[in-house]
Amino acid sequence: MEPVSTEHVTTLRRFNRYFTRRIGALDDHYLGQDRPLGEARLLYEIGDGASLRELRSRLGLDAGYLSRMAKALEAQGLVRITVHPQDTRLRLAELTPAGRVEVKEQNRRANRLAEGLLSGLTPAQRGQLTESLGTAQRLLRLAAITVELVDGAAPDARACLDVYAADIDARFPEGYDRAALVQPHEVSGDTGAFLVAYEEGRPVGCAALRRLEPGVGEIRHVWVHPAARRLGLARRLLAELERQAAERGYGVVRLDTHATLTEAQAMYRACGYTGIPRYNDDVYGGYWFEKSLPKPPLIP
Template sequence: METFDLSQRTSVRAEDVAAFRRFNRYFTRRIGVLDDHYLGQARPLGEARLLFEIGDGVSLRELRGRLGLDAGYLSRMAKALEAQGMVRLAVPAHDNRLRMIEPTPAGRAEVAEQQRRADALAAGLLEGLTPAQRAELTGAMATAERLLRLAGITVETVDGASADARACLDAYAADIDARFPEGFDKAALVRPEEVTGDAGAFLVAYEEGRPVGCGALRRLAPGTGEIRHVWVHPGARQLGLARRLLAGLEREALARGLAAVRLDTHAVLTEAQTMYRACGYAEIPRYDDNVYAAHWFEKRLTGRSG
């Protein structure tokens, strides 16, 4: 069994770990996670959650990615639900590599009852609070969800020609094409060789296996790099991910011996300008001929970035 030594994780305080685990124990006990008959129904939480996540129908592959389950464990749960008449498993005609799962009428009825009981449980817990306290709790849970989502996102360096890199750049181009009054020409995107290996870096952020953000670094001049195409999927915005990508690109620049990074941005991207200034970037005169740029920034890097 793998062991973990908290002393090696110097950025995480033992008090924070203890508080997090204490909350987990309390919350899971209060909502009945440990009960083999979750919400009073004849199944444990794992099966109940799986039945809920199936929705109107989905592939087992997508469920694995969404729930982070081992393939064998997921298959056993799916077969158990099938034996109980809750779901149907099938192989679609268009792709014999996929296994699809969908609820039966009995499965749909159980999910509806599960929803009713879950709502009643939540309402019962909230009844003991005043309206102001409920609002405070709702706000705290929204903050917790945002931070946990950010904590669960991984940022990886990928080849600039990889499928994920190009998919992110396509999404970035479509996004800003819709926002720029003059549109955007994809020919202005960085080339794969500019952001791979010694020449630069391309970062992709993944949430539950799906690319949800990117950013690129390329060499601009001796000792200076340029950050390009920092983008976050609309569904992952307001988490703090753009700043995390920016910090990661700065670390990549330091690793390549660059003393400064520059970037430019369009006049309509006011939220990006605000972020860059908050992250230590100072506005400088024009340094390139980018037709889409109206503001230019630079940051001097130190031994520690982010």
């Protein structure tokens, strides 16, 4: 991997210092107002209802601490806590009308704060700021996502394929038959690979490689969770999978895409793939692509 230039590190750190001290701290202070910050955050996070378990993982809180805060909010009449109908170990928290009012008030305060800040800028500058922040957030999210090689039979791998199958089943006019998915053993070991992308511990994308014929690998199931799209994650998965393919001795990789997935086709072309004639009898294939890989560096 390329070394990180000090200029980039400095800018990120300077921004971080400036932003957390000036904007973030202000925001926290206003959000809480007459309520402890922890409670205010919890209230906000409950939103349209959530289980304590979920809240705990989202906010990264200790179970006991959370339990007590939830109880305090319940005592204040802001939250109603019920037992999960299916799994009675779980507790569900939801806002009461009073809680909803409180959250609305939080939102109003935060909006006013943001408006106050933005009002110091001209409309053109506001647009520029919005664009910069959007770009920065996209890139920061992408940077925080890790791509890992997992076994084709790993639960996360299967979970990704489940969502993937449901996703394209809804998108293909003819639906999608799960029988077309790769088998775990095809995408594991010396000839195959399965990559899962994680954002904050949750799988948000995948990509699979299997052997097609000697020297030729096939890339399949490149998929990104809807909430993680437009970050450039698919390209990253693809690049990483190509590295894996080269390491496994493949000189060429092929793939097919459904005729309806025009964005995917554009991406493959942009990543150096060229259209080729049909190479398989996949019923979902509409376009076929191929890319030659560089020889892997010899690791002594």
